[in-house]
Amino acid sequence: MNKxxxxxxxxxxxxxxxxxxxxxxxxxxxxxxNEYGVWIRQDEKKYERKENIQIRYCDC
Structure with missing residues (x-):
């Protein structure tokens, strides 16, 4: 994963x-x-979809 x-x-x-x-x-x-990714919150009312994403929870 890119730090x-x-x-x-x-x-x-x-x-x-x-x-x-x-x-x-x-x-x-x-x-x-999947290729459609997730929604990322840009500010209080604006979301943007980010494709090809991985979410990592560290030290669980």
């Missing part, structure tokens, strides 16, 4: 998103989504 993007987006919405894979490796949980 420069870790914690880049702290607010995301999983509505209408499809998860392709869930992995548990080295105390991290990795969620991989």
């Amino acid at each position: 420069s993007i870790v914690d880049k987006h702290k607010n995301f919405l999983l509505s209408d998103c499809v998860m392709k894979e869930i992995k548990y490796e080295k105390n991290d949980i990795c969620l991989t989504f």
Whole structure:
């Protein structure tokens, strides 16, 4: 995982998103989504869809 993007987006919405894979490796949980990705909150009222994304929860 590219460390420069870790914690880049702290607010995301999983509505209408499809998860392709869930992995548990080295105390991290990795969620991989399909080509349509997830919704990322840009500000109070604006969301943008980000494609080909993976969300990683570290040290679980």
